[in-house]
Structure formats: C-alpha cells, structure tokens
Amino acid sequence: MPLSTASRNSRFSAEVLPHGGAAYNLARWLSRNETDARDIVQESLARALQYFEGFRGGDARSWLLRIVRNTASTWLVSRPPAAHPDQSEADEPLEPAPGSGAMRDADPLGALISQDQARVLRQAIAQLPLEYREVLVLREFEDLAYRQIAAIVGCPIGTVMSRLARARDELGARMRAEAQSS
C-alpha cells in the first residue's frame, strides 16, 4: 500500500468513521428500512473516501451527512416507494439521542415516555414527508445547528426552521390524538 494511501486511510478512519453512527441513523430514517440503509451507508463511505482529499478539514460529521443525504436521495429516486416499506421492528437496535441522559434528569416528564408513545412517535416520524423528516432527524437525533442542517440539506436556514416547525406540528398533533384515544 503506498504511503499516501495508508495515511489518507488512517486520517479517514480517525476523522470520518467516528460519524458512521450518525450516517447510519440518517440513512435508516431516510430509507425507512434496514437493507437500504446498509447499502446507502456503504455507498456513502466509499464516496466519502474517494472525495476525502478534497475535504479541507472542519466539520467532518456535516460533511459526511451531506454525502449520505445526497446518496440516499439518488438511491430512493431509483426505487419506487412501494419497494421499501417501513420495516422498523423490535429486533432492530434503537437508542435515545446522544446527550439525552442529562436531559432526562432535567425533565422528569420526558422520562415518563411509554413504549407505546415511543412507537407512535416512531411511526409518526416515518410518515412525515421526506424533507420534513430529514430536518427533524438531523436536529433532534444529531443535535445539529440550523446552519449545519442548511448546509447538509442545501437550503436556506429559514427553510430549515419552517420545515422543522411543520414536522413538530405534525408530531404534536399525532401525540395529542394518541393521548385522547388511549
């Protein structure tokens, strides 16, 4: 292996691979099924390694997520929606957003979310239109700033805010309806 390739790969491992989890979560939420998510992540990382020499340093996570987002959108266009139903099932590993431990202490109400509520939320997010879903996932599960989300999605910051507002309005309505029916 030539030295330059070896050093590029080790830099790539150190700077980009730690964000593989964020890449997978985004790919999984965009594609709404595990098989596509795996393929999108593989494809994205291959592209990322290929473009890595053009990466000037800085926010490696946003840089990778932008590639994932673009890979996912071409991926999803090439397949009809019926080909990827939502398969989110109990055997898939899910976890709370990072940093939420502190928040759980600060907000006792939040800690009381039941499994049923979590399931309703998961379905409600999966049913959001793609452009609302991606903004919500980047904000809530990756805790990215509007500015970073705007760069990943390729839209103005104001659009990030309005899409986020629509996504939350929708989820809030679903949760209220659920609370009334149960």
Add this chain to the structure above:
Amino acid sequence: MNHAEARALLEAYLDEQLEIGDTVRVAAHLAECESCRAWLGERRALRAQLRTAPLRYRMPAALAAEIRSQAVPARGAPLRQRLLEMQWPRALAASVLVGLAGLWAGHALTVRRIAGEEWVGAYVRSNLGARSLDVLSSDHHTVKPWLSARLTYSPPVPEMSGPDDELLGARVDYIERSAVAALVYRHGKHQVDVFVWPERERPDPATAANAAPIAGFRLLSSRAAGFNVVIVSDMSASEMIGFRARWSGLASAR
C-alpha cells in the same frame, strides 16, 4: 418586539439558534405572553419525548466492523507478528510527537476560546452599561494621547470619519491580565470595537479569532503597523471583512 414577531422566532428560540439580542427580546415577550409560554411548553414536552425515547437507529455491529475493515489497512497477520514487525524506535517517537501535538492543540483551543469570550465580553459590557467610552472624541489628536497616557504603548488611531464609518472614541479594557486599547467606531448602526496592542506582547491573535460567532458576535483578527488587532462587532461577516480592510489600510498608512 410584538406578538407576531416573537411568535415567528419561537421555534428558533426553542432550539437556541437565535442571536443574543433576539434571545433577550423573545424572552421579554414570553414573560408577558401566556399563549406563547403555553406553545413553548408543548414544544418542550414534545422535544423531551423525542430525545428520551429510543428513536435513534444504532448501526448494526456487522456493518460497523465491515466499514472499519475497508478503511483501515489490512490486518491479516496475527497481532504478535505485527508487533514484531513494527519499527519500535520510530513508532515510539511518533507516538510521543502525537501526544505532544495533542497537548499543544488542546492548550491552543482553550486559549482561543477564553480569549474570544473575553473580547466579546468586553464588547457586550460596553454596550450594556454606561461605559462604552472613556474618551469621547472623533479626533485622533485627542484619542491617541489619552490612550498613550494610560498604556505602555501608543496604538494607531485611524480616524475613519465618513458616512459609513466613524470614530466615536476609545476606552481602556483589561483583557487577559493586561490593559488593552479599545477603539470604538460606528459602522451604520453597529458599534465596532477594535482592540489594539503591540505585536510582541501576547500570542498571535490569528489563533484567537476568525472563528464561529460567539453568542452572535463576530471576531476578526489582523495585524497592522506592528500591532495585533481584534475587531468585535455584531455586523455580518462581510461587513466585518470590509471594515477590517478599511481600518488596516488607514492604520498602515500612518
């Protein structure tokens, strides 16, 4: 800020994405508007649910392993053999260097953050209180001797009297344990503080500024006529850069 204006910013307020001025104004509106408080309460509850429920997909372990094996150099040989093949002296030297570099970088980052916040702090305090200026004059013949009498150096004081930029005066600030000249200008409706000190006195401000805005305020560093310069304001990045160019041009011309 009226109800409609505050309401339009509440989403960004919830996400802590507003600049400091808007944050303060929205908070003031919230204190007196029950419907905005109720709205925000619902949003906060929803967000708490979103962030505590297990909703983030974890990468399957097999995929994680596969990815690592693709990017990292092949690990065919057993561990013992690879250890024997390593060139120990070189590897040791490299790891010591990496460790030192890490220490140095960590130190530089701390310095940068603290210094940046000190400058922004000085700027914000001068805006909050009555003490934005110790000497109020648009004439550098007044400002420069006043500063020289209070500092161990005599900073350049470009006058910049024009429709866009105007020298308002100066004050002496105390930053990182030394007294620093703060020249105060107006650009449009913005106050612009220019901190100036001799180049040899403290670490290069290029490491201390040019970063992301701190609480909505921007810092920009420069060097002119043997002095280190840090500019702090709430102007946009392009206005900052334009101002720096005009200021440095005048300072160096003297």
